[in-house]
Amino acid sequence: MSPRIRGLAAFRAWLQSRPQAADAFMALGLLLLGFVQVFVEDQPKELKAYYVDPDAGHILLVIAITMSLTFRQRHPMTVLAFILACEFWITVQHYPPTIPDVVAFMIAIYSVAAHRALAISALGGLLALVSFNVMLILLPMNAGLITYLMDNALVIGLWVLGRNLRLRRAYFTELEDRAARLERARGTDARAARVEERSRIARELHDVVAHHVSVMTVQAGAARRILDRDPGNAREAMTTIEEVGRTALSEMRRIVGVLRTERDADRAGGELAPQPGLGDLGELLDHVRETGLSVQLWIEGEARTPSPGVDVAAFRLIQEALTNTLKHAGPEARAWVRLYYTDDDLTVEIEDDGRGTATIMADNGDNPGHGLVGMYERVALYGGELRIGPRVGGGFGVRARFPLEA
Template identity: 85%
Template sequence: MSPRIHGLAAFRAWLQSRPQAADAVLAVALVLMGFLQLYIEDVPPELKRYYGVSDATHVALIIAITMSITFRQRYPMTVLCFIVVGEIWISVEHYPATIPDVVAFLLATYSVAAHRGLAHSALGGLLALVSFNTMLVMMPIEVGIITFMMDNALVMGVWVLGRNLRLRRAYFAELEDRAARLERARGTDARAARVEERSRIARELHDVVAHHVSVMTVQAGAARRILDRNPGSAREAMTTIEEVGRTALSEMRRIVGVLRTDRDPERAGGELAPQPGLGDLGELLDHVRETGLSVQLWIEGEARTPSPGVDVAAFRLIQEALTNTLKHAGPQARAWVRLYYTDDDLTVEIEDDGRGTATIIAENGDNPGHGLVGMYERVALYGGELRIGPRVGGGFGVRARFPLEA
């Protein structure tokens, strides 16, 4: 690109960023054109007797009218009124019309329509049309009907052009605003989805880690106490710890694998496994019983298959409740798990007769642990109801009702 072309592009960009300066440059160019027109005296000789001779007043009016378009975008109605007064003055003095004042009048009409609302633009258009016809009537020569109609069509066309461009700008501005709103809404939805996903993953990790680590801790303590006097039982406890640890690692690998699915689907795909559900409840209770906690299971009503989400949520709820029992109920505690099936609902109850209530309150105070918060979130997610609190006669109880249909 040559330096000259580059300079013109920079000057054009400068004018686009400063519209008032661009209008000032246009006004100066029109004034110079008006001087050239007055210099060559393009009024036909046979019409000179109808028009006055251009003098300093005429030149001053042309300059004032033309330079006023510098402010046409900021004060369009004021500029139009000023130009109308100047044009009528020229008509009263019978000065010949020049290109600068005619162009300035049309630009002012366009500016009112393009930069003001409907009421102001309509008033400006009416003012321009009335004043223009007044100037035609005041002309010293008779104007033909064709010329009259064409001149009026020109004024109205300029006004309509300005109005259409204003509506077009408003339409594009609305599109841009709508796109910005949609972008913000999409960002908000994405953030909400990320927060929800992080919460879900946190619940999964807590359930997996808390339950299995609790089982491993109880088994390790039992193995330590009986290691010297009963090596065989200690060996069985250590075997249970190994199995539970492998299970915990497998579930944690599955959860973390979900996080890697979008980034590395081939690696993550082989590590995925079905989510646990109520069908795995027997295995869960066996693990808990191996820690020494007595757990009984009752199922009432006709067992029905819940939705996949409810199936996982109910299993995790039982897992978390039994984990809390292992942690807080004490060594002599017993636990009961009851499932009540109806036509529409599944009610899950987990109770123990230990000292869990006092222990939980003493450790957490008024701030519930992550496990209890996770319980509420899981049950609420599927439209269920949850009650947690002390049990009559001692111990702690968890009762949740899930709709069988998602």
């Protein structure tokens, strides 16, 4: 962008932030145009019989009328009354009309209608219409019926234009306020969904940690009983306690700071059940196939056992993606689940050839917050990466990478 264009853009932004300065510049431009008319153009011969030549008093009146537009947005009714008084004096003194005072009169009518409430703007419009007709009567010449009607229609039209623009401005302001409220509500819902999903993850990890602590307790008791007569097995039990303890601590770090919320009685029983993992993936796919959705599973690489939290998170991600596919991909859709194992991470892909964006963008109505927000929360919790978007060739895809040792 050239410096000139940047300068014009900056000047325009400056004027938009200072409406009174913009009105002052408009008034100055209108005044310069009026001076050209007064000092350069001669009055037509047919008008010299009705109007006197402009003098200093006339010029001062035109300057006052035009520059009063500087305050048209802050004090539109006052500006209109001032312009009407000056126009009335110009008419009485038989000064010829000029472009600045005529245009200023029209802008003042518009400003009252556009910047004041209905009662005040109606009063201003009525005052302008009556004053205008009085000035037409006081003109030193007969304007004719057609001219009279057209001039009155112009005054009324300017007032109606101002009212319509005011209503339109109020409508757009209301739309902006509504959009802001919806955005705030959406942000609140998203925060609530994140809290809900984190609470669910914390409960799942709580069960994992509780299981590990139980194993540690059993192993410690066994080691204590056989410590004297079988030191080798006792040492093996201690090693198991150490490994399980490290795993439990790793999972415990993830639920620190997350409050474990209570649930109603009808859901409490389900939360006490063992948490599923990738070992239960076959059963999940069988249930999905029973609903009529064709699902295929591919496993590449040497399968390795991930940490318990990653195991639960990967299973829940596949479950959520397939649930959304069932709901939104359509009756003829097919789905593919792929697991890629490497030495360091596990990549999970769920794809379908259904209706595309609707597959994932719609949230799970039965479990609020377990849609996109839940997927991102689960993957981010374990330091993974998640990509969600349309699939090449149609449909939708979810791809997540979990480090095996989170």
